[in-house]
Amino acid sequence: MSDTHARTISYVRSSMIAPSAPPTAQTGVVKWMRENLFSSALNAILSVAALYLIWTVVSGLVPWLYHSVWIAGSLTECREVLSVVAPLAEHGGGCFAVISERWMQLLFGFYRYDLYWRPISVFVLMFVAVAPILFADRLPRQMLWFSALYPFLATWLLWGGSFWLPILAILGFVVGAIAARLAGSVAGMAGAVAAGVIAAVGWWIYATPMISDSLHRMVAASNMAEQQEAAAATINTATDAIAAIEAQQAEVQERISDLEVRKNELLATLQVAEGEQVNVSPEQKDEFEHAVASLQGARFGLNALNRDVFLLQKQVTEARSLLSSIDSLPTWEADLPKLQADILAARAALPDSVRNMVAVEEVDPGTPADVIRALSLVIDAEQKAAQARAALPDDLLALESADDAPLGTDNDAVEALETVIAAEAAARQARAELPELVRNMMSVDEVDRGTPAADVSALSAVLAQETAAVSLQQNIDAAYQQIGRMGLEPVGSRDFGGFMLALIIGISGIVLSLPLGVLLALARQSDLPVVKYAAVAFIEVIRGVPLIVWLFTASLLLKYFLPKGTNMDLVLRVVVMVTLFSAAYIAEVVRGGLAALPKGQYEAADSLGLDYWKSMRLIILPQALKISIPGIVNTFIGLFKDTTLVGIIGLLDPLGLASAIRASTEWNGVYWELFIFIGVVFFVFCFSMGRYSLWLEHKLARGHR
Amino acid sequence: MKKSVLLGAVAVVGLTAAAASAATLDDVKARGKLNCGVSSGLTGFSQPDSNGVWQGFDVAVCRAIAAAVLGDPAAVEFIPLTTQVRFTALASGEIDILARNTTWTFSRDTDLKFDFIGVNYYDGQGFMVPKSLGVTSAKDLDGATVCIQTGTTTELNLSDFFRANNISYQPVPIETNAEAQQQYLAGACDVYTTDASGLAATRATFEAPGDHVLLPEIISKEPLGPVVRHGDNEWGDIAMWTLNALISAEEMGITSANVQELAAAPTNNPEVNRILGTEGELGAMIGLDNQWAVRAIAAGGNYGEIFERNIGENTPIGLARGLNAQWTEGGLLYSPPFR
Amino acid sequence: MTTHTEPPKAGFRLSQLIYDTRYRSITIQVVAVLLLGGAFYWLMGNTVENLRVQGKSFDLGFLSNRAGYDINQRLIDYDSNATHGRAALVGILNTLLVAVLGCILATVLGVIFGVLRLSKNWIVAKLATVYVEGFRNVPLLLWIIAIFAILTESTPEPRDFREDGPASMSLFGTIAITTRGIYVPRPIFGDGAPTLLAVFVLSVGAAIFLRRQSVARQAETGRPPMPVWQSILLVIAVTGLFFCLQGGVSATLFGLVQIGAVVSVALVAFGLQKPATAALGLDGAVAWTVGGLFAIAAAAAWQFGIAGTVWPAAQSALAIDTAFAPSVAWEFPTMGRFNFEGGVQLGNPLIALWIALSLYTGAFIAEIVRGGILAVSKGQSEAAFALGLRPSRTMSLVILPQALRVIIPPLISQFLNLTKNSSLAIAIGYMDVRSTLGGITVNQTGRELEGIVLVGLFYLTISLLIASSMNFFNNRVKLKER
Structure with missing residues (x-):
């Protein structure tokens, strides 16, 4: 090498010249802008337009957000703070104080404050339960067991109740599986499925309430006395505590009034200052903000006290109702057999005509009253006509027309005859117009009077007793449930609200609708015309009608479709409707997945000699579902967003809560702040799920090639 | 029994309410809670505070009834209802009483098979306009755009009023008060019409309440009252006489402050004694104990106190008693005697 | 064996x-x-x-009872004395109106933003992404309410349009954009309208004919056909010119025709005199002068002799007055006591619902369009570039036709969703069928079973109709596999 070097001719460069910097137009920001923003005239115009758009939005929004007030007790106070802190802000400022006061409510609804750990743990556990499904390749399969148990655990945590309830519900599946196995050895696949379903449903409907009730009774019997003592103690301590807090409340209240006075004084001086065009100094602003903050701090303190009082009151209410249940249980239990014996006796004593009836509507109403009245009028008229005819002179007695009267009959008699004939005709006419039922009756006594009124009233008395007995039985069961509860305090679904409610409806809708949707998709692909068209009809009807109409169906019409007196919880009704609704959409997604599988997979499964269910379970569905996951996630996002509609039927979803919050005098008039908060939370949820679905799509797409 | 078996599975997780089969009173007592349907948000009448506790004028009626029946004003489950589902909820037994600013009309009382137990607020439909429009009477509103809250009797009254006066208008029906308020303030309508109490409550929260005036015309009668199902007269009586007890209490000067004292020993006023159970057996006649009215009054005070605390002149809403004053003071409140 | x-x-x-x-x-x-x-x-x-x-029955009789409430936005006559059935019909038409408008705008927005998301322009692509994600991930109900509020907050009140008010009407004082909606002039069709329509139809026919011919010529000669924009321009030019000629301009036209007639008579006369002067042996300036005089004489004879009698006769025989009468007169909105009066009001609820539905559905359609475009393999556009097609033509001739096959099926379901989502109209007071029949009517009559079932049936019918018609279209553009 060196040799070559030595002989290098001097005018040839010995080393490469260092690359010179590209022209400024080809480097850095300029290059990037040239390539990405101004590559052509059209692009340049678009870029400028886009920048202008961004500027308009930002210049309007940012000052508003910047000046927003986060600490204030009401909208009026927000305005006061704004008038002092940013009197010149053109767009004013947001009043996000409403969020800092109410965000818990927007998240949890009216769920009891001291029980927030329950929905929170449900939410956290959800990720544990979902992880093995979402990241199937990275986590152990055993975790799927937890996913299977999760729905029961979550339901129990959210609604509370005795700890054996979820266990009993899970046992239903075990019972079903055992029945299916037993039947499977005798009756084949179809028989096994049927037996499993019947056994499981039978378990849930008959065995579960029975076992649960007897467990409650057992527990109640063992600890009734303790419970009674505990409840009495609770009432005492809670009442004392409430009294103590009330003293504090008065104190805090006084402080609040003082602070309010101080704030108002400050405000007055500052506003005068403004009127005189004197600038408010930053110190004064700080002072005012500080005053508002300490006022709001005191208010929060009062609020916390109020909350404690509220919780204590709830405890007292619970304890009182427990005590009253314990008190009345012996009477109820003594009354029930008596009542039942009475009912048996009363029923036995009922007349034959009504003995076996279970509703007053079943009795024979007999001929309607107005028909009877018409008949009696006709009969009256006929009788009167007959009497009038009898009163006629003898020679006219049998005549049917006045023209037949012998000559020389006096005019009065002829007239009387005419009247009689007219009356007879009218009566005949009236009779012809009677309903057929009574047309040929000659006496009112002949009509069908139906069940005698006395019998009906006896029946309705018995029926009333029976309802009373049923309700007594319910009361006794409820009392035992209350006394014998071992587990979590029950929370009514009426207390659910905000994003928690949206998530509950969305998630349970999707989870429950998955199996149904898969079945529907399979049914739609079926070779059996009846099954296929039933599935098609179901899917199209559900998808063809907006969710809002289905929600109205749930809240207004379901009572028509279910047996009389059934009363389902509104949240449950909504979940059922949402499940049916999303099942139709899931079915279409899964159908897409099924259609995307190459035909060879179906043929391969057939050629292995697998029967339909086995080939579906082992070959087709695992692949089809994997393809469908992004679609399912998208359906879920849609469903989650659609939960905002339940506000229209009176559930307190985030939007419903927003209007409830606005109804308070403090926050009436707050508009954008609540919407922005709700929108942002929705966006965070949906956007992250959407990203997951995209990620999955990429991953699956790679795996498929 | 059949239906409870049918839904046994779901009942397990406590999701179904028991069917309203027996008398409402028994149901309420067994449940230990009163299910009360309220508006999902109406300023001054029913609104949840930051702890989720319902407050308001309608809410107070329910609390009084709960106190009378169950001895505990907190033993109420408040069920927020929209205008569209309120009657269904009552008819199906989901709630025991509907205290949701519901106007007492012929067809609701008869056709829908409900019973109004009285009137707790005499209202009427009014108009609010910006002062700058210079309108002094609703009859000057020919050609105006009117914001209405939909789903109530309001839109029918409005239509009738303009038709009767032979003037035209453009309706802008809006479902919630919040949107209606926003539209009105932005000038999307010249007039906002709803119950006069609602107008006052809305105006009170404006940035500049003085820039808006309520027109003198009240174009309808809106007797708002609690509603129960038709046919359960025992329950209806309890609700009705609890309301009457609140009204009478104001007339007789019984307040939440002095009620315990007055109930401790018979006073000189026999009617006060009868209400407070120190004389006679009125409580037993409606299936309660003799202290029922004492508890109802102690819960939130008499009618006047409830009014003053929730919507009265010292609240931001600032409604005058007007028609809702006692009959002795020129109002329409007139409780039948306790005898 | x-x-x-x-x-x-x-x-x-x-x-x-x-x-x-x-x-x-x-x-x-x-x-x-x-x-x-x-x-x-x-x-x-x-x-x-x-x-x-409950003592009720399934009875649709309530539809013929008096409704008693008023509806602001309506396509057919309605007042509070009309029946519940008519109110339902008004609602149905309103639903259809917003659904049709929404589908059109949503498609336009979707295509634009779908293409923009793929744009090489960084800021535009990001902006399109923000739009798509923002609308896809926030509930529609929120968007409807928000857009309604923004529309009212950002526009001036009608009273601002008074003489001394701060606002003024747009487009030379013809259109007023207010908090209550947009007021546009109302067209009142005059006698000339049928002629205008005829001219329009004829010009469309002519444009189509020319285009066809040029396409056929392309097959023969290879010359590029007449571009579509030229055909459209032709139609616009012809119809527009005729529209301008009508009404106030018809007198001018009359004059023009007369001048034309005179000129042509003169020219004809001038042409005719040539053989005569030649025969007479005249030439040069003399011939010109004679010819000119002759032409002027002929023209004068025509104008004062024949035209005076022929033209009015022709005019009446051809009904030219009617044909050239103004086809449209405009009724302009003017500020009244409270509101603009006259003109057509496009209410804010309609506009807000329309925009909200279109933006929301447009975001979904944008994703569909983007997916469809990405589904066309890159080789297709490379091949098109290799053939020397410009990017715009590549898009319109190569990419979009192939992408359409992927786009259309999900597009159909988006149209369905839009139609169903229009049932949220009540939130902002647009009186669609859910608000009239399924809302106020049900509230007033207590007929919830019948009302809700009817509303459901209506949506079901519409959905099935849209689905089947779009499936029909889909089958037509589907790739014919051989």
């Missing part, structure tokens, strides 16, 4: 119903029919029973 089994000879056994595939399907179907029928019977039975207990 072969095994030979005799087919079982035995007759039908009961167990075959379960084990024999031939019969099993029948068994399953019979069971399914029984179960479905049972469920249906149970529901119906419950409904009948519950209705009976």
Whole structure:
């Protein structure tokens, strides 16, 4: 090498010249802008337009957000703070104080404050339960067991109740599986499925309430006395505590009034200052903000006290109702057999005509009253006509027309005859117009009077007793449930609200609708015309009608479709409707997945000699579902967003809560702040799920090639 | 029994309410809670505070009834209802009483098979306009755009009023008060019409309440009252006489402050004694104990106190008693005697 | 070795119903029919029973009762004395109106933003992404309410349009954009309208004919055909010119025609005199002068002699007055006591719902369009570039036609979604069928069963109609696989 070097001719460069910097137009920001923003005239115009758009939005929004007030007790106070802190802000400022006061409510609804750990743990556990499904390749399969148990655990945590309830519900599946196995050895696949379903449903409907009730009774019997003592103690301590807090409340209240006075004084001086065009100094602003903050701090303190009082009151209410249940249980239990014996006796004593009836509507109403009245009028008229005819002179007695009267009959008699004939005709006419039922009756006594009124009233008395007995039985069961509860305090679904409610409806809708949707998709692909068209009809009807109409169906019409007196919880009704609704959409997604599988997979499964269910379970569905996951996630996002509609039927979803919050005098008039908060939370949820679905799509797409 | 078996599975997780089969009173007592349907948000009448506790004028009626029946004003489950589902909820037994600013009309009382137990607020439909429009009477509103809250009797009254006066208008029906308020303030309508109490409550929260005036015309009668199902007269009586007890209490000067004292020993006023159970057996006649009215009054005070605390002149809403004053003071409140 | 089994000879056994595939399907179907029928019977039975207990019946008679409420936005005549049935019809038309408008705008927005998301322009692509993600991930109800509020907050009130007010009307004082909606002039069709329509139809026909011909010529000669924009321009030019000629300009036209006639008579006369002067042996300036005089004489004779009688006769015979009468007069909105009066009001609820639905659905369509474009393999555009096609033509001739096949099926379901989502109209006071029939009417009459069932049936019918018509279209553009 060196040799070559030595002989290098001097005018040839010995080393490469260092690359010179590209022209400024080809480097850095300029290059990037040239390539990405101004590559052509059209692009340049678009870029400028886009920048202008961004500027308009930002210049309007940012000052508003910047000046927003986060600490204030009401909208009026927000305005006061704004008038002092940013009197010149053109767009004013947001009043996000409403969020800092109410965000818990927007998240949890009216769920009891001291029980927030329950929905929170449900939410956290959800990720544990979902992880093995979402990241199937990275986590152990055993975790799927937890996913299977999760729905029961979550339901129990959210609604509370005795700890054996979820266990009993899970046992239903075990019972079903055992029945299916037993039947499977005798009756084949179809028989096994049927037996499993019947056994499981039978378990849930008959065995579960029975076992649960007897467990409650057992527990109640063992600890009734303790419970009674505990409840009495609770009432005492809670009442004392409430009294103590009330003293504090008065104190805090006084402080609040003082602070309010101080704030108002400050405000007055500052506003005068403004009127005189004197600038408010930053110190004064700080002072005012500080005053508002300490006022709001005191208010929060009062609020916390109020909350404690509220919780204590709830405890007292619970304890009182427990005590009253314990008190009345012996009477109820003594009354029930008596009542039942009475009912048996009363029923036995009922007349034959009504003995076996279970509703007053079943009795024979007999001929309607107005028909009877018409008949009696006709009969009256006929009788009167007959009497009038009898009163006629003898020679006219049998005549049917006045023209037949012998000559020389006096005019009065002829007239009387005419009247009689007219009356007879009218009566005949009236009779012809009677309903057929009574047309040929000659006496009112002949009509069908139906069940005698006395019998009906006896029946309705018995029926009333029976309802009373049923309700007594319910009361006794409820009392035992209350006394014998071992587990979590029950929370009514009426207390659910905000994003928690949206998530509950969305998630349970999707989870429950998955199996149904898969079945529907399979049914739609079926070779059996009846099954296929039933599935098609179901899917199209559900998808063809907006969710809002289905929600109205749930809240207004379901009572028509279910047996009389059934009363389902509104949240449950909504979940059922949402499940049916999303099942139709899931079915279409899964159908897409099924259609995307190459035909060879179906043929391969057939050629292995697998029967339909086995080939579906082992070959087709695992692949089809994997393809469908992004679609399912998208359906879920849609469903989650659609939960905002339940506000229209009176559930307190985030939007419903927003209007409830606005109804308070403090926050009436707050508009954008609540919407922005709700929108942002929705966006965070949906956007992250959407990203997951995209990620999955990429991953699956790679795996498929 | 059949239906409870049918839904046994779901009942397990406590999701179904028991069917309203027996008398409402028994149901309420067994449940230990009163299910009360309220508006999902109406300023001054029913609104949840930051702890989720319902407050308001309608809410107070329910609390009084709960106190009378169950001895505990907190033993109420408040069920927020929209205008569209309120009657269904009552008819199906989901709630025991509907205290949701519901106007007492012929067809609701008869056709829908409900019973109004009285009137707790005499209202009427009014108009609010910006002062700058210079309108002094609703009859000057020919050609105006009117914001209405939909789903109530309001839109029918409005239509009738303009038709009767032979003037035209453009309706802008809006479902919630919040949107209606926003539209009105932005000038999307010249007039906002709803119950006069609602107008006052809305105006009170404006940035500049003085820039808006309520027109003198009240174009309808809106007797708002609690509603129960038709046919359960025992329950209806309890609700009705609890309301009457609140009204009478104001007339007789019984307040939440002095009620315990007055109930401790018979006073000189026999009617006060009868209400407070120190004389006679009125409580037993409606299936309660003799202290029922004492508890109802102690819960939130008499009618006047409830009014003053929730919507009265010292609240931001600032409604005058007007028609809702006692009959002795020129109002329409007139409780039948306790005898 | 072969095994030979005799087919079982035995007759039908009961167990075959379960084990024999031939019969099993029948068994399953019979069971399914029984179960479905049972469920249906149970529901119906419950409904009948519950209705009976409540003393109600399934009765549509309420549709012919007086409605008693007013509707602001309506396409047909309606007042509070009309029936509930007519109110429902108004609602149905409103739903259809917003659905049709929404589908059109959503498609336009979707295509634009779908293409923009793929743009090389960084800021535009990001902006399109923000739009798509923002609308896809926030509930529609929120967007509807927000857009409604933004529309009212950002526009001036009608009273600002008074003489001394701060606002003024746009487009030379013809359009007023207010908090209550947009007021545009109302066209009142005059006698000339049919002629205008005829001219329009004729010009469209001519444009199509020319285009066809030029396409055919391309096949023969290879010359590029007449571009589509030229055909459109032709139609616009012809119709527009005629429109301008009508009405106030018809007198001018009359003058023009007369001048034209005079000129042509003069020219003809001038042409005719040539042989005569030639025969007379005249030439040069003399001939010109004679010819000119002759032409002027002829023109004068025409103008004062014949035209005066022929033209009015022709005018009346051809009904030219009617044909050239103004086709459209405009009624302009003017500020009244409270509101603009006259003109057509496009109410804010309609506009807000329209925009919100279009933006929301447009975001979904943008994703569909983007997916469709990405689904066309890159080689296609490279091939098009290699052929020297410009990017715009590549998009319109190569990419979009292929992408359409992927785009259309999901597009149909987006149209369906838009139509169904229009049922949220009540939130901002747009009176669609859910608000009239399913809202106020149900509230006033207590006929919830009938009302909600009717609303459901309406949406179902519309959905099925859209789905089947779009499927028909889809089948037509589907790739014909051979």
